[in-house]
Amino acid sequence: MNPNYYIYNVQAIHKMTKNFLKIFSLFLLFSSYFTFAQVENEVAPPYNIKTISVSQSNQNIIPILKLGEGFQLQFDDLFGNEANYYYEIAHCDYNWTPSQIPKSEYLKGFDNQRITDYTNSFNTLQIYSHYKLSIPNQFTQLLISGNYILKILNEEREVVFSRKFILYEDLATVPIQVKRARTVSNLDFKHNLEFTIKSNTLTFQNPLKNIKVVILQNGQCNNAIKNISPQYTIGNDLVYKYDTQTQFWAGNEFLYFENKEIRAANNNVARVNADNEIYSSYLYTNNARATFPYSVTEDINGNFVVKNINAEKNEIEADYVWVYFSLSAPAFRINKDIYITGMFNNYNLTPENKMDYNPKKGIYEKAILIKQGFTNFQYTVADSKGIIDHENAIDGNFYQTENEYSIIVYYRENNDRYDRVIGKGTANSLNIIN
Secondary structure, three states, rough: OOOOHHHHHHHHHHHHOOOOOOOHHHHHHHHHHHHHHHOOOOHHHHHHEEEEEOOOEEEEEEEEEEEOOOOOEEEOOOOOOOOEEEEEEEOOOOOOOOOOOOOOHEEEEOOOOEOEEEEEEEOOOOOEEEEEEEOOOEEEOOOOOOOEEEEEOOOOOOOEEEEEEEEOOEEEEEOOEEEEOOOOHHHHOOOEEEEEEEEOOOOOHHHHHHHEEEEEEEEEEEEEEOOOOOOHHHHHHEOOOOOOEEEEOOOOEEEEEEEEEEOOOOOOOOEEEEEOOOOEEEEEEEEEOOOOOOOOOOOOOEEEEEEOOOOOOHHOOOOEEEEOOOOOEEOOOOOOEEEEEOOHHHHOOOHEEEOOOOOOOEEEEEEEEEEEEEEEEEEEEEEOOOOOOOOOOOOOOOOOOOOEEEEEEEOOOOOOOOOOOEEEEEHHHHOOOO
8 A cells, every 4th residue: 555645644634633623722712702701790699788889979879970980889798797808890892791902991900909998887786797899999990981890709709799880971962851652552651762962072983883872761770771773863963863762661759668767667667666686667558559640759769878867877877677568469460570679779680579479468578678768669570580561560650750861872983992981961751841
């Protein structure tokens, strides 16, 4: 047999092996890319982490801030053992996928630092450690606008919980008009937003492709409207005047309770029980309001205020209370669940916040551990996959409802490698027009 035959086969096998290794390397590269490029969703905290808030000047805020402004992330650990927590910050694109830019381009200094500002509770029945992280700080400064996710890690560098926040530049204005629904069938139940994006600083390149918006109702992400293109342009102005694409179910005013003094029954608290280790506040039973006429109720659009009227430092002197919610909704026949949500629990649809039906009383009930003060809440209907049913809301939808709307404008020029946030607009439905 010709010896060249063996040489040829060895060369062929060698060539096939090299090609296979190239293909396999490309496969690993793309696999690692898609693993890295997974959408960042907020991680709900475990049961011992409570009262997570983003604040400025000691006021809870929706985490949409101007680039360069400072803020604080605060939370309590009910274990009260001064555990070590660390933080990590990632920049994301419009769809909350991690941006493909080096960390040094969006962060000056370092993250992965230990949170050193913490204090133990004082004179409370429920012990806890209160943590506060300021951004920026001596280690970490953020350099560019965009979507960010802030992760809190334990000593094993496992994610305990995470929160999204947005930094924007003041390069565009967004005048907004809140109108009643443009469709007759939803005239009494929805709000429609018409708005324009204007800029004297930027000349928009290919706005149909490069400009994106997110529209939020009361800062909630669970019903955000995305991927809406401008309907038309007038010079450098981008005009959005849609009939259906920018409509929200109006909902109803938030409910509330007040227990700044945990030993006495305050607003919407029927009675107080002090028989257990910590106090219990039993709220009056709420009736489903969908079939009732709309009534004006002052609220703070889902926010909450930590307050102990007998304390000087509410952060560490406000106590935790078991709050007992009850809801009478005899007309509710949908095969879905009812949750108690608000900014106090980040609108999380977790078992901790899901109501249970009591067949003896014919009502829905739930007890949740909440830090004392003034708390807005609402009843949210959702299926087993967490998809919220806004149309069949327990408390109905009324165009008279006061809601705060925010529009966030993203822009990526043709040669940019990340999505900038160039402006923010706000409007309130108190100024609604027909």
